Amino acid sequence: MITGIEVGPTHTDAAVLTDDAVPWATAKVPSVPGDPVASVRDALAALPQHPRTQVAVGLRGPAQALVERRGLAKVGVLRIGGPAAQAVRPLFGWPADLSDAVCAGTAIVEGGGGFDAAEWTPLDTGAVAAFAAALAGRADAIAIAGVFSPVDGAQERQAADIIRRELGDAMHISLSGELGPLGLLERENTTVLDAALHRVTADLADGLQAAIGGAATVLVTRGDGTLMGLGHLRRHPGLGLGGGLAGTLRGAATLTGLADAVVADVGEHRVRVAALTAGFPQQALDAEITGVPVGFWMPDVIRVPRGGPRAHHELAEAVDRMQPAAGRLPLVVVGGGATEVPATLPGVAEVRHPDHGAVAGAIGAASSPVGGQAERVVRLDPRTGLQAVLDDVREEARASAVRAGADPRRVQVSEVTQTPLPYLPSVTLRLHARASGPAHPL
Numbered sequence: 143m144i145t146g147i148e149v150g151p152t153h154t155d156a157a158v159l160t161d162d163a164v165p166w167a168t169a170k171v172p173s174v175p176g177d178p179v180a181s182v183r184d185a186l187a188a189l190p191q192h193p194r195t196q197v198a199v200g201l202r203g204p205a206q207a208l209v210e211r212r213g214l215a216k217v218g219v220l221r222i223g224g225p226a227a228q229a230v231r232p233l234f235g236w237p238a239d240l241s242d243a244v245c246a247g248t249a250i251v252e253g254g255g256g257f258d259a260a261e262w263t264p265l266d267t268g269a270v271a272a273f274a275a276a277l278a279g280r281a282d283a284i285a286i287a288g289v290f291s292p293v294d295g296a297q298e299r300q301a302a303d304i305i306r307r308e309l310g311d312a313m314h315i316s317l318s319g320e321l322g323p324l325g326l327l328e329r330e331n332t333t334v335l336d337a338a339l340h341r342v343t344a345d346l347a348d349g350l351q352a353a354i355g356g357a358a359t360v361l362v363t364r365g366d367g368t369l370m371g372l373g374h375l376r377r378h379p380g381l382g383l384g385g386g387l388a389g390t391l392r393g394a395a396t397l398t399g400l401a402d403a404v405v406a407d408v409g410e411h412r413v414r415v416a417a418l419t420a421g422f423p424q425q426a427l428d429a430e431i432t433g434v435p436v437g438f439w440m441p442d443v444i445r446v447p448r449g450g451p452r453a454h455h456e457l458a459e460a461v462d463r464m465q466p467a468a469g470r471l472p473l474v475v476v477g478g479g480a481t482e483v484p485a486t487l488p489g490v491a492e493v494r495h496p497d498h499g500a501v502a503g504a505i506g507a508a509s510s511p512v513g514g515q516a517e518r519v520v521r522l523d524p525r526t527g528l529q530a531v532l533d534d535v536r537e538e539a540r541a542s543a544v545r546a547g548a549d550p551r552r553v554q555v556s557e558v559t560q561t562p563l564p565y566l567p568s569v570t571l572r573l574h575a576r577a578s579g580p581a582h583p584l
Contacts (some may be wrong), residue, residue, distance in 0.1 A: 368513025
């Protein structure tokens with residue numbers, strides 16, 4: 143049996159699923175304000191006694207820490223790119239209070255390049271060392287973002303080695319090439335927020351392990367609709383952002399058997415409308431977190447208020463906007479307030495209220511696989527065979543899922559998507575692969 147828990151702002155939901163993803167027991171308890179670990183402990187206590195082999199938890203604590211500017215690490219931001227990367231400074235456009243809470247200092251150093259070795263500028267190692275030395279005693283973490291790092295992350299890793307020699311191996315370092323897309327600013331923002339959350343998520347990981355115990359595999363939800371182990375959460379703290387809603391979407395898929403649908407998660411004060419595509423959350427193309435554009439893989443969502451004379455009309459409009467194509471997908475209504483949504487809505491072809499929908503987030507956490515992704519930008523030429531590159535990206539995705547905690551014997555790799563990048567020279571593609579599988583047993 144697998145246990146899933148979702149810690150919400152007002153209630154914490156729990157569910158135990160059998161091997162064939164059928165709910166065996168569910169519970170709903172009040173959340174402990176400001177203490178997600180205590181909320182998890184209370185939810186587990188509300189379930190019938192059962193052997194715990196795996197517990198998966200959906201947390202909103204990291205996102206709340208960003209919203210409240212609470213518990214965030216001070217981050218030194220290093221950009222590798224030289225003059226070409228100086229048009230817009232790091233953290234440009236951030237809310238002032240968030241920048242003040244996070245930033246320990248920024249620097250732009252020479253380096254970066256393109257697809258071929260001849261296009262690269264050597265990394266200014268002296269400037270990197272000086273930057274690190276200046277942050278001694280001031281920074282809790284470092285974020286490194288290099289131009290073209292999704293093509294080749296070697297200079298980011300080189301800079302990280304220099305910083306560790308200056309500041310010690312215990313310094314948390316987030317690398318943009320492991321986190322974000324090609325665009326420098328969104329990828330840099332992603333990396334800074336990832337680093338800023340490392341203390342919050344480390345405390346959560348310690349608390350969850352203590353509350354659940356060492357006899358069970360402990361996992362947390364991530365924004366792409368999969369799970370990761372606590373060790374992976376420590377290395378990549380930002381990957382849990384959006385995990386709560388992603389788990390709810392996965393729960394809607396589990397409860398209905400639908401791979402494609404629009405989902406309305408009805409909470410105490412608002413309704414979040416999102417979409418399922420092939421059983422996983424539809425990705426937000428222009429994701430933002432507290433006003434900062436980011437490249438995290440997170441669900442695309444429309445928020446509408448709950449209640450009021452126009453609530454159902456606004457919900458129907460949001461469902462219409464979330465439809466991915468002309469065909470009308472069914473609407474699945476879940477969440478604690480799902481019963482307030484009627485069985486028919488104007489312009490909505492079908493409305494479903496699945497059993498156990500009130501705890502869909504917990505069911506999604508329990509039924510989601512451990513996952514990993516890989517993204518690479520490649521320029522094809524006579525020396526570069528597409529099939530070999532596709533095989534490499536598939537293997538990177540598989541390895542990413544294993545690092546996140548998947549059983550290496552049971553990982554399945556999805557087909558790689560190929561997106562042409564016409565604004566870059568020659569034939570340039572963005573390749574993306576997803577892999578997933580059951581958690582590695584203890």
